[in-house]
Amino acid sequence: MAEEKALTPRSEDFSAWYNGVVQRSELAGYSPVRGCMVIRPHGYAIWELMQRALDEMFKATGHQNAYFPLFVPESFLKKEAEHVEGFAPEIALVTRGGGKELEEPLVIRPTSEAIIWPIMADWIQSYRDLPMLINQWANIVRWEMRTRPFLRTLEFLWQEGHTAHATWDDAQRETLLILGLYRKFMEEWMAMPPVTGIKTEWDKFAGADRTYACEAMMQDNWALQAGTSHNLGQNFARAFDVKYQTEEGEHEYVWSTSWGVSTRLVGGLVMTHSDDLGLVLPPKLAPIQVVIVPIWKSEDEKVRVLEAGAQLKSTLEGEIRVKFDDRDTLNPGAKYYEWEEKGVPIRLEIGPKDLEKRQVMAVLRSSADAKRRKLPIPAGDVAARVPDLLDQMQQGLLDAALRRREESSYRGVTDYEEFKKIMSTGGGFIYTGYCGAEECETKVKDDTKATIRVVPDEDFGSETVPDTCICGGAAQHEVVWARAY
RNA sequence: CGGGGCGUGGCGCAGUCCGGUAGCGCGCCUGCUUUGGGAGCAGGAGGUCCCCGGUUCGAAUCCGGGCGCCCCGACCA
CATH class of the missing domain: 3.30.930.10 (Bira Bifunctional Protein; Domain 2)
Incomplete structure (x- = not known):
């Protein structure tokens, strides 16, 4: 299934x-x-x-x-x-x-x-x-x-x-x-x-x-x-x-x-x-930042859980874009998959056991192993904790993206064979010296599908730039190469 | 524009080779039972088989022509 x-x-x-x-x-x-x-x-x-x-x-x-x-x-x-x-x-x-x-x-x-x-x-x-x-x-x-x-x-x-x-x-x-x-x-x-x-x-x-x-x-x-x-x-x-x-x-x-x-x-x-479960959204751009999923067995539990869920929603509303998923046509597991697929950053589960313990169970979308990382939050702390968690997730996504970018960035490349090897094994952003000739780029493009994306701004340029281009000619300035959409 | 794939209920597909009047899964509707990671049972609705022409008693299936979409390349945010 x-x-x-x-x-x-x-x-x-x-x-x-x-x-x-x-x-x-x-x-x-x-x-x-x-x-x-x-x-x-x-x-x-x-x-x-x-x-x-x-x-x-x-x-x-x-x-x-x-x-x-x-x-x-x-x-x-x-x-x-x-x-x-x-x-x-x-x-x-x-x-x-x-x-x-x-x-x-x-x-x-x-x-x-x-x-x-x-x-x-x-x-x-x-x-x-x-x-x-x-x-x-x-x-x-x-x-x-x-x-x-x-x-x-x-x-x-x-x-x-x-x-x-x-x-x-x-x-x-x-x-x-x-x-x-x-x-x-x-x-x-x-x-x-x-x-x-x-x-x-x-x-x-x-x-x-x-x-x-x-x-x-x-x-x-x-x-x-x-x-x-x-x-x-x-x-x-x-x-x-x-x-x-x-x-x-x-x-x-x-x-x-x-x-x-x-x-x-x-x-x-x-x-x-995004990942293999579906969409992952940074909290600031998530149309729904928090989804509340109620869980119940008996009719009595259903009444209590739905009431607690509605209350939780009103606590968060205003500051947070929150949805209370009170549909009774889907079981909780189906809802988990649906909202994970749609990239909702935080899911708050609330069931009989949580009511008993006066807590809600939070699950964060950005952790790859979402299924196992449940975080109980005392009911009284939810309003305070959720904004913090969203901020942390926002920062976490940026950090991860920066890390990925740096891991796949290569600076000071001068050897064309090395350049081709990088492009043929995973690719990335390659910083090199550049002679300035259009024909040089054309050849690289024909060989590797990579093109010059930009001459990097000061914030991104390398401390030292090679004085030769990957074609062997004299470099005039630095460029960033990559395959591009 | 080149190469490849595909067009069959809302979605994904089988059936096409070897012609006999359409089927499966998911979804949808109704009811009952369920609900801590994609529920179960029962009943039900829903299809010009991409289009046009041909062959045939009979075409989703064979033949001819057309159209469309997706994927991969060349061009581009």
């Missing part, structure tokens, strides 16, 4: 395991449309918690939300040369509407620069209007060839920030501010610590001067690009004629940025923490 219901083990087939976790925990389902997914209530609830946390960070740093159209006139997209070129292959185009052929086809936004800048251009007149700090929560469409739930779908949800500044320095400061917020969010909320850094010239966002990214390591040692922040320079300002009048009365192009994270983060969350 238990055998049949078990997930494909993570160690056996990571991809099948991932799909299984997503399906079984009811985060998402497939749809009648190829490459599109349905985000189910449990998955959407996680996204809402992410949205709330990020939105507060954006607002606290002076950003405002707005909403721009889904449709972008095709001609708008074509105004920034690199931008069109970059997105051309993945564009979905509407050519008919109201039963008629449209005069000008409408692109379904793959990102909103091309519709936002013509509009923001009108909002920006004077240096007094700057900086202009706008964010929008939206869906976008990119026609990908190969899709996977949350990680890559034709349509996905994200936030995209778009800001305008008076100077390059201001735009750069904004770009790094957001990169920092993303990092903070991923560490403190997701317990998914990223390596941050700058992308190579050829890996930049189409139309950007500089692209920074957060790269997180998944449990299969692949990298997930989890957030990007771009300094767009004056490229879009020139393309869309976004000028402001300076204090001296001169007309200047603004300097702009854009940045985003998407529902891909949910996939990252799954691949960072």
Whole structure:
């Protein structure tokens, strides 16, 4: 019985395991449309918690939300040369509407620069209007060839920030501010610590001067690009004629940025923490943080246990997202499996024996051997202990993720044979010196499937960087290599 | 777009080779008994067998064509 219901083990087939976790925990389902997914209530609830946390960070740093159209006139997209070129292959185009052929086809936004800048251009007149700090929560469409739930779908949800500044320095400061917020969010909320850094010239966002990214390591040692922040320079300002009048009365192009994270983060969350029992969620992003499961035999016990459970729920409610699972159609064991599969951090069992001892039995989801690790808590202490336990679990997940990342990080690699050996036996993040040539990366990619993720920021760079590249040439700076989603 | 797999009740599958009018497990509904790690028994509902055409007395099964989805690669957040 238990055998049949078990997930494909993570160690056996990571991809099948991932799909299984997503399906079984009811985060998402497939749809009648190829490459599109349905985000189910449990998955959407996680996204809402992410949205709330990020939105507060954006607002606290002076950003405002707005909403721009889904449709972008095709001609708008074509105004920034690199931008069109970059997105051309993945564009979905509407050519008919109201039963008629449209005069000008409408692109379904793959990102909103091309519709936002013509509009923001009108909002920006004077240096007094700057900086202009706008964010929008939206869906976008990119026609990908190969899709996977949350990680890559034709349509996905994200936030995209778009800001305008008076100077390059201001735009750069904004770009790094957001990169920092993303990092903070991923560490403190997701317990998914990223390596941050700058992308190579050829890996930049189409139309950007500089692209920074957060790269997180998944449990299969692949990298997930989890957030990007771009300094767009004056490229879009020139393309869309976004000028402001300076204090001296001169007309200047603004300097702009854009940045985003998407529902891909949910996939990252799954691949960072989950195990063979199913989803594991960091408490801060768990839609249900505590589930109370009552246990009874006789009718009399049922009455008493249900009352105690309801009371326990009301004690925790308010501070904690708590669910009292009082269904009488499932036995307790079935409920345990269900909530473990869905990643609920703490289960509180309450039965006749607990009532007798004036206690509840807590079981923590993050411990791999959940079945054996029961922790009795005196009834009077539950309200105080639960928040502490949640905090400890949150920290424990971050510590574990950091440990995994460091265990699979290799610094100062200079020998290409060693590099290939690491990539072919488990993989990970490999820090090396780099000559700067695109062909060098291409060869490595052909040989090992690994690519340059970023030039690491100061916080992540090695103390000493080899002066030779793995190709044997002279190194200009350090890079981080990994196989990536 | 290449390679592979698959399309049969809500889900997972058997049946296809060798044609005879559809079955199993899970889930769902009703009732009773259960409940400290995926409950038991009894009864019940639910299917254009992906689509179109052909062969045949007869097609889930054979033949031809089409469509779709999943997985693995090349491109990408």
